[in-house]
Amino acid sequence: MNDYRMLIDGARVAGEGGHFEVLNPATETAVAQCTAGSLAQLDLAVAAARRAFAGWQLTGHAERSACLQHIADAIEQDAERLARLIVREQGKPLALAFSEVMGGVAWTRYAAAQEIPVELIEDNATQRVELHRKPLGVVASITPWNWPFMIAIWHIMPALRAGNCVISKPSSLTPLSTIALVEIIARHVPNGVINIITGERGFGSAISSHPGIDKIVFTGSTATGQRVMQAAAGNLKRLTLELGGNDAAIVLPGTAVEETAEAIFQAAFLNMGQTCAALKRLYVHESQQQAFADALVAIAGRQVIGDGLEEGVTFGPVQNSEQLALVTELVEDARGKGARVLCGGERLARPGFFYPPTIVSGVNNGDRLVDEEQFGPVLPVIAYRDVEEVLRAANDSDMGLGGSVWGPDAEQALAVAKRLESGVAWVNCHAQIQPNTPFGGSKMSGFGVEFGLEGLLEFTGQQLLYVRKPGAA
Numbered sequence: 001m002n003d004y005r006m007l008i009d010g011a012r013v014a015g016e017g018g019h020f021e022v023l024n025p026a027t028e029t030a031v032a033q034c035t036a037g038s039l040a041q042l043d044l045a046v047a048a049a050r051r052a053f054a055g056w057q058l059t060g061h062a063e064r065s066a067c068l069q070h071i072a073d074a075i076e077q078d079a080e081r082l083a084r085l086i087v088r089e090q091g092k093p094l095a096l097a098f099s100e101v102m103g104g105v106a107w108t109r110y111a112a113a114q115e116i117p118v119e120l121i122e123d124n125a126t127q128r129v130e131l132h133r134k135p136l137g138v139v140a141s142i143t144p145w146n147w148p149f150m151i152a153i154w155h156i157m158p159a160l161r162a163g164n165c166v167i168s169k170p171s172s173l174t175p176l177s178t179i180a181l182v183e184i185i186a187r188h189v190p191n192g193v194i195n196i197i198t199g200e201r202g203f204g205s206a207i208s209s210h211p212g213i214d215k216i217v218f219t220g221s222t223a224t225g226q227r228v229m230q231a232a233a234g235n236l237k238r239l240t241l242e243l244g245g246n247d248a249a250i251v252l253p254g255t256a257v258e259e260t261a262e263a264i265f266q267a268a269f270l271n272m273g274q275t276c277a278a279l280k281r282l283y284v285h286e287s288q289q290q291a292f293a294d295a296l297v298a299i300a301g302r303q304v305i306g307d308g309l310e311e312g313v314t315f316g317p318v319q320n321s322e323q324l325a326l327v328t329e330l331v332e333d334a335r336g337k338g339a340r341v342l343c344g345g346e347r348l349a350r351p352g353f354f355y356p357p358t359i360v361s362g363v364n365n366g367d368r369l370v371d372e373e374q375f376g377p378v379l380p381v382i383a384y385r386d387v388e389e390v391l392r393a394a395n396d397s398d399m400g401l402g403g404s405v406w407g408p409d410a411e412q413a414l415a416v417a418k419r420l421e422s423g424v425a426w427v428n429c430h431a432q433i434q435p436n437t438p439f440g441g442s443k444m445s446g447f448g449v450e451f452g453l454e455g456l457l458e459f460t461g462q463q464l465l466y467v468r469k470p471g472a473a
Contacts, residue, residue, distance in 0.1 A: 003019075003032075003033050003035070004022075004032055004033070004034045004035065004175065004176055004179050004198070005035050005179075006035055006037050006041065006045075006179075006195075006196055006197055006198055007179070007182050007183060007186055007194070007195055007196045008041065008044055008045045008048055008195050008197075009044070009045075009048035009051075009052075009191050009192045009195065010186060010190075010191030010192065011191075012183075013035075013041070014035050015035035015036040015037040015038065015041065015198065015199065016036075016037065016038035016040065016041055017035075017036035017037060017038050017199060018035075018036050019033045019034065019035055019036060020033070020034055020036050020172060020199075020200050021033060021034075022034055022089055022172075022173070022174070022175065022176060023173075023320075024088050024089070024091070025090070025091035025316075025317040025318065025319050025320060025352060025353045026091055026306070026307040026308065026309075026316065026317050026351075026352040026353075026354075027307070027351055027352055028351055028352060028353070031088045031089065031176075032088075032089075032176055034172070034175050034176070034179075034198050035198060036198065036199040036200060037197045037198055037199045037203070038199075039202065039203075039206050041197065042167075042197055042203060042206055042207065042210070043210075043212075045167050045195040045197055046138060046167065046210060046212040046213060047212070048191070048192035048195060049138040049165035049166070049167055049192055049193070049195055049212075050137070050138055050165070050212055051192055052165045052190055052191065052192030052193045053135075053137055053138060053164070053165045055190065056135075056163060056164075056165055056189070056190060056193050057134070057135045057137075057163045057164075059163065061115065061116065064112075064160065064161055064163065065112045065113065065161070066112075067112075067160070067188050067189055068108055068109070068111055068112035068157060068160065068161060069109065069112045070188045071108055071157075071184060071185050071188050072105050072108040072109045072112065074184045074187065074188070075101065075104060075105050075108065075181070075184055076102070076105045078180075078184065079098060079101045079102060079105070080098075081180075082101045082149065082177055082180055082181070083097040083098040083100070083101050084097070084309065085176050085177045085180060086100060086101070086148065086149055086174075086177045087307075087308040087309050087316075088176070088309070089148070089173070089174045089175075089176045089177065090145065090146070090148060090174050090177075090319055091272075091308055091316040091317040091318070091319050091353070092271055092272070092308050092316050093308040093313050093314055093315070093316050094308050094309055094313075096271065096308075097308065100147060100149050100150045101149060103150055103153075104149055104150050104153040104181075106435065107150070107153050107154060107157060107435045108153060108157050110435035110436065111157040111158050111160075111161045111435070111456070112157075112161065114158075114161060114453065114456050116133050116162065116456065116457070116460065117133075117453075118130050118131070118132055118133075119131040121464075125469070126468065126469055127466065127467060127468050127469060128467045128469065129464065129465070129466050129467070130464070130465045130467075131462060131463075131464055131465075132462070132463045132464075132465055133162070133457060133460035133461070133462060133463075134163070134460060134461055134462075134463050135162050135163030135164045135459065135460060135461075136162075136164055136214040136215050136238060136459060136460065136461055137164060137165070137214035137215075138164065138165050138166075138167065138212060138213050138214050138215075139155075139159040139164045139165070139166050139167070139213075139214065139215045139216070139217065139459060140166075140167045140168075140169065140207045140210075140213045140215070140216045140217070141155035141156055141159070141166055141167070141168045141169065141216075141217050142169045142204060142207065142216065142217070142218045142219070142220065142228070143155060143168070143169070143170050143171060143178065143219055144171055144219050144220045145171040145173040145174040145319050145320065146271060146274040146275060146276075146319065146375075147271065147275070148170060148171065148174035148175075148176075148177050148178050149177040149178065149181060151219050152168060152170065152177075152178045152181055152182075153181070154219075154450055154451070155168075155217045155219075156168060156181075156182075156185065156194070158450075158455055158456045158458075158459050159215075159217070159459045160185075160189065160193065160194070161456065161459075162456060162457075162459040162460050164214075164215070164459055165192060165193045165194070165195075166193070166194050166195070167195045167196070167197060167207070167213070168182055168194070168195065168196040168197070169196075169197050169198070169203050169204070169207060170196070170198065172198065172199065172200040172201075173319060173320055174319070175198045178196065179196055179198070182194055182195075182196040204224065204227070204228065205227065205231055208227070208228045208230075208231030208232050208237075209231040209232070209234050211234065211235050213235075213237060214235075214237060214238065215237055215238035215239070215240075215459065216228060216232060216237055216238075216239055216240075217239075217240040217448075217450075217458075218239070218240070218241050218242070219242045219243075219276070220243065221243065221244050222243040222244040222399070222444050222445070222446075225241045225243040225446060228241065229241065238458070238461075239447075239448060240440075240446075240447075240448030240449070240450065240458050241446035241447055241448060242276065242401075242439075242440065242441060242445075242446050242448070242450060243276075243399075243401075243441060243444065243445050243446035244276065244373050244375075244399055244401070244444070244445060245276045245277055245278075245280070245373065245399055245401030245402060245441065245445050246280050246281060246371075246372070246373045246397050246399045246401075247277060247278065247279050247280050247281070247401055247402045247403050247404070247422070247430070247431075248280075248281040248282075248283060248393070248394035248395075248397070248403050248404075248420070249264065249267070249279045249281065249282050249283065249403065249404045249405070249406065249430055250283045250384075250390050250391075250394055250403075250404070250405045250406065250416060251264075251282070251283065251284040251285060251288065251292065251406045251407070252285065252387075252405065252406065252407030252408070252409075252412065252413060252416070253285040253287055253288065253407075254407070254408045255288065255406050255407050255408055256408070257288065257291045257292055257295050258295055260292075260406055260428075261292055261295035261296050261299060262295075262299060263428075263429065263430075264279060264282065264292075264296070264406070264430070265296055265299045265300070265357075267279040267404075267429075267430035267431050268280070268282070268379045269300075269315070269357050269377055269379070270431065272315065272316055272317070272318060272319075272355075272376065272377045273374065273375065273376045273377045273378065273379070274318070274319060274323070274375055274376060275431065276401060277401055277402040277424070277430075277431045277433065277439075278375075278431060279379070279404065279430045279431065280373060280374060280375075280379070281370055281380060281382065281394070282379055282380065282381045282382065283382050283383075283384050283390045283393060283394060284381060284382070284383060284384070285383070285384060285385075286383040286384065286385055289361070289381060289382075289383040292381060293342055293359060293361050293381045296342075296359050296379065296381065297342050297343045297359050299357075300343045300344065300356070300357035300358075300359060301343065303315040303356070303357055305348065305354055305356055306354075307352070315356070315357060315377075317352045317353040317354045317355075318353040318354070318355050318376055318377070319353070320353065321353060323353075323375060323376060324347065324353045324355060324376070326374070326375070326376070327355055327374055327375075327376035327377070327378055328347060328355070330368050330369045330372060330374050330378065331345055331358060331360065331369065331378055333367070333368045333369065334360055334362075334363050334367055334368070334369040334380070337363075337367060338362060339360050339361065339362040339363045339367070339369070339380075340360065340361045340362045341358065341359075341360055342359040342360065342361060343356070343357070343358060343359050344356035344357055344358030344359070344377070344378075345358050345360075355376065355377050355378075356377065357377045357379075358377055358378040358379070359379055359381060360378060360379070360380045360381070361380070361381050361382075361383075363380045363382060364382055364393075365382075365393050365396050367380075370382065371397070373399065387416060391416065391419055391420075394420060395419075395420065395421040397421075397443075398443055398444045399441070399443055399444050399445045400421045400422045400423060400441055400442035400443035400444070400445050401422060401423055401424070401441040401442075401445035401446075402422050402423065402424040402425070402426065402430070402431065402441075403417070403420040403421075403422040403424075403425050403426070404417070404425065404426040404427065404428075404429065404430040405417040405420070405425070405426075405427055405428075406427075406428050407428070410427060410428065413427045413428060414427050421442060421443065422441070422442060422445075423439070423440045423441040423442045423445065424439060424440075433451070434451070435451050435452070436451065436452050437451055437452055438450070438451055438452040438454040438455060439451050439455070
């Protein structure tokens with residue numbers, strides 16, 4: 001069994017807290033041992049990053065860009081191994097894991113090509129005023145278990161591109177691919193620019209309150225994000241928080257059923273529904289609710305469930321037993337209140353955390369399955385009568401990450417989408433995320449932006465340069 005270690009100041013080190021096992025969710029057996037670090041080792045990583053920042057912040061944009069291009073090349077060359085590692089620790093089908101890795105390559109190359117502009121505010125005979133952007137210092141990246149490789153890329157690459165040094169803290173459920181990523185990055189940057197700390201508990205609060213860390217970028221649950229925000233107040237850390245989502249989708253009357261149902265299924269069950277911006281509540285006009293439910297059930301029936309490394313598998317397990325228990329609990333709560341489970345609805349009787357794609361009707365706002373983020377392979381299909389009613393229902397959530405509207409008239413759908421209370425609203429698609437389009441939530445789904453120029457600037461601070469010209473009065 002491989003022994004995965006941390007990386008501090010360019011050296012692979014064993015943790016002072018022993019080891020913990022990483023399970024394959026398709027078999028419930030350990031696939032690796034990962035070292036558990038100590039809080040003292042976190043201090044060492046922070047100190048290494050601060051030392052490295054003294055030089056890294058002075059490197060030119062061209063040099064940083066070249067580093068990221070080399071990193072992207074190395075990831076692409078190692079894509080097959082990385083994808084298989086993701087499958088073993090996270091459970092998704094191999095084709096999806098490979099897409100995750102190659103998406104990481106594309107995001108890295110995009111970050112490498114980005115430029116940080118200097119904004120000329122004023123230039124006249126007496127003065128010149130410029131707004132510059134400077135790196136913040138040490139950035140901590142705290143990543144979840146659903147897209148362990150891709151989200152690490154999203155956090156780390158713009159931080160490095162902007163001139164910061166990074167400490168990565170992956171989920172203890174899925175640390176392996178992130179360790180592999182950091183080891184690749186470390187081959188192309190000076191010692192201490194990238195570090196990784198692993199462990200099961202205790203690091204989140206220590207990172208959040210650490211006085212040597214200048215910014216935290218966190219992707220995870222709203223409750224954990226609140227704790228991060230509270231602990232970060234000690235030194236007024238900058239924060240980017242991408243938290244929970246309970247994305248609503250509205251299907252307008254007259255929408256083509258078969259074509260739209262396929263796109264909706266993929267948006268809802270991507271990564272077995274374990275995606276923050278997955279479609280999680282489907283509101284369909286009462287004239288088409290049954291037709292859409294039937295179409296979704298048919299698509300669910302075509303999925304091949306199994307270990308992601310097996311040939312032909314399209315649907316893997318839930319990543320961990322705790323999440324499986326929540327999914328089961330929400331479906332049973334709905335069933336107990338009279339909901340109709342149209343397909344799925346029970347854990348498969350085999351090793352692994354397998355739960356089939358599940359479609360539920362006969363639920364509405366106020367039911368736990370609708371109000372709470374299931375973050376798993378279950379989709380409630382809810383009937384509505386008119387647009388005002390469905391907008392009230394869609395917006396009746398304390399979360400506001402994404403949302404979508406589907407319909408035959410794009411302008412009509414756009415008008416409805418503008419009224420969604422979400423950081424992102426899509427028309428006739430859902431969860432379309434690109435490196436050049438800013439992405440962030442509203443309400444309890446967090447704040448700050450990832451991707452695009454806006455996302456890159458989140459890793460910088462402003463400095464205004466005000467120059468009085470010689471001879472000016």
